[in-house]
Amino acid sequence: MGAMWSAIIKGDYRQANLCTHSGGCRDVCPVGIDIPRVLEYIKWRSVSHE
Numbered sequence: 343m344g345a346m347w348s349a350i351i352k353g354d355y356r357q358a359n360l361c362t363h364s365g366g367c368r369d370v371c372p373v374g375i376d377i378p379r380v381l382e383y384i385k386w387r388s389v390s391h392e
């Protein structure tokens with residue numbers, strides 16, 4: 343969640359860019375947020391808006 347928060351709220355993409363999309367956080371998220379999918383979108387946006 344921290345990587346999403348930093349990117350969306352602070353505009354800091356450093357943590358999001360470290361994600362390897364292993365899926366570990368998605369498997370354990372108690373509310374079913376597909377975090378790697380969100381991070382994929384965040385990374386795409388950070389590149390496409392440079």
Ligand code: SF4
Pocket residue numbers: 345360361362363364365366367368377378381
């Ligand atoms: S998918 Fe989740 S657990 Fe895996 S590297 Fe990305 S943020 Fe970390």
